[in-house]
Amino acid sequence: MPQTAGTLDSQQKTTSRRPAGTLYRGNTGMWSWVLHRITGVAIFFFLLVHILDTALVRVSPEAYNAVIAQYQTPIMGLGEVALVGAIVFHAFNGLRIILIDFWNAKYQRVLFYVVIGLWVVTMLAFVPRHLINVFSH
Amino acid sequence: MSSATIDQKPVVPEEIKSFTVTLIIRRFNPEVDDEPHWQDFDVQMYPTDRVLDALHKIKWEQDGSLTFRRSCAHGVCGSDAMRINGRNRLACKTLMKDLDITKPIYVEAIKGLPLEKDLIVDMEPFFDSFKAVQPFLMNSVTPEKGKERIQTVAQRARFDDTTKCILCAACTSSCPVFWTDGQYFGPAAIVNAHRFIFDSRDENAAVRLDILNDKEGVWRCRTTFNCTEACPRGIQVTQAIAEVKQAIMRGKA
Numbered sequence: 001m002p003q004t005a006g007t008l009d010s011q012q013k014t015t016s017r018r019p020a021g022t023l024y025r026g027n028t029g030m031w032s033w034v035l036h037r038i039t040g041v042a043i044f045f046f047l048l049v050h051i052l053d054t055a056l057v058r059v060s061p062e063a064y065n066a067v068i069a070q071y072q073t074p075i076m077g078l079g080e081v082a083l084v085g086a087i088v089f090h091a092f093n094g095l096r097i098i099l100i101d102f103w104n105a106k107y108q109r110v111l112f113y114v115v116i117g118l119w120v121v122t123m124l125a126f127v128p129r130h131l132i133n134v135f136s137h
Numbered sequence: 138m139s140s141a142t143i144d145q146k147p148v149v150p151e152e153i154k155s156f157t158v159t160l161i162i163r164r165f166n167p168e169v170d171d172e173p174h175w176q177d178f179d180v181q182m183y184p185t186d187r188v189l190d191a192l193h194k195i196k197w198e199q200d201g202s203l204t205f206r207r208s209c210a211h212g213v214c215g216s217d218a219m220r221i222n223g224r225n226r227l228a229c230k231t232l233m234k235d236l237d238i239t240k241p242i243y244v245e246a247i248k249g250l251p252l253e254k255d256l257i258v259d260m261e262p263f264f265d266s267f268k269a270v271q272p273f274l275m276n277s278v279t280p281e282k283g284k285e286r287i288q289t290v291a292q293r294a295r296f297d298d299t300t301k302c303i304l305c306a307a308c309t310s311s312c313p314v315f316w317t318d319g320q321y322f323g324p325a326a327i328v329n330a331h332r333f334i335f336d337s338r339d340e341n342a343a344v345r346l347d348i349l350n351d352k353e354g355v356w357r358c359r360t361t362f363n364c365t366e367a368c369p370r371g372i373q374v375t376q377a378i379a380e381v382k383q384a385i386m387r388g389k390a
């Protein structure tokens with residue numbers, strides 16, 4: 001399709017809707033690293049809260065019981081699914097990174113799919129049992 | 138016999154189809170602009186043309202102010218690394234037929250180094266890291282007159298992969314760790330250190346391992362494999378970094 005000079009001009013003047021650069025289109029390696037970071041930071045904040053709520057028993061056993069009762073609500077039960085999902089991914093992907101550094105970087109992509117596979121299997125085993133517990137109490 | 142040849146039609150070679158490709162280029166002129174902005178260009182291209190040909194066509198026929206580096210234009214000098222459709226590539230090695238030309242092609246400068254103009258970045262921080270790993274042969278023994286430093290085929294093969302580097306910065310500027318603050322040595326410097334660390338003729342592997350056993354050295358590698366996928370020479374960059382990590386831990390090359 002030949003372009004006339006007029007349309008070319010107007011197109012040349014088009015400044016884009018996206019002033020920032022494009023998102024780097026990395027592959028499985030980059031996205032597994034991004035997920036590893038996100039799950040790592042999330043687990044850190046969980047541990048922080050968990051240490052605080054456990055320490056509460058030294059302050060006041062009643063307050064501790066009240067907090068633990070909050071944890072037994074279904075919303076927290078679903079939160080625990082997310083927590084276990086994050087920990088399981090972080091653990092398996094951590095083993096993958098160790099294998100990359102100490103064994104062979106060649107199999108990183110295969111190992112990523114192994115991590116996803118193991119994650120799915122672990123979650124399939126955990127989630128139904130856990131949700132039955134959460135919603136039957 | 139001769140009359141038969143007169144009746145034959147002249148052989149017309151099949152016409153190779155060209156098509157209109159839209160390139161969206163991230164422009165920045167430090168004398169006028171505060172911020173980079175995107176600009177669209179339409180060019181007529183053949184499937185065998187490269188992104189570099191499209192940039193040339195724009196510069197020569199549409200907008201002479203478009204600024205980019207290129208030298209050999211055949212994937213050897215490493216001048217024209219840029220981000221094409223979100224991935225670091227050499228413009229001279231990226232063919233139109235390998236891109237999805239139904240959509241516009243996004244071209245922008247590599248990330249993590251100071252932007253100077255359009256597709257040109259300041260490469261000095263990149264070369265500083267390269268210089269810092271002492272990328273030259275260090276050997277105190279002078280070979281006999283007229284002789285060479287002998288090495289077996291296996292010894293040469295040990296570091297063959299990392300000799301291929303052309304210092305285009307595609308790997309270093311694809312690294313999320315390098316983007317954060319630019320302090321990390323970066324894949325390219327480590328690749329060039331690897332080339333001498335594992336060279337049997339070199340005596341100063343320990344010095345380079347010590348340089349890279351730094352807070353900003355090999356330990357900042359998070360194995361995202363962006364460098365390995367970006368390398369236009371197909372160097373297994375992440376593997377090379379892992380080998381340097383292991384050499385540091387074992388205290389020998």
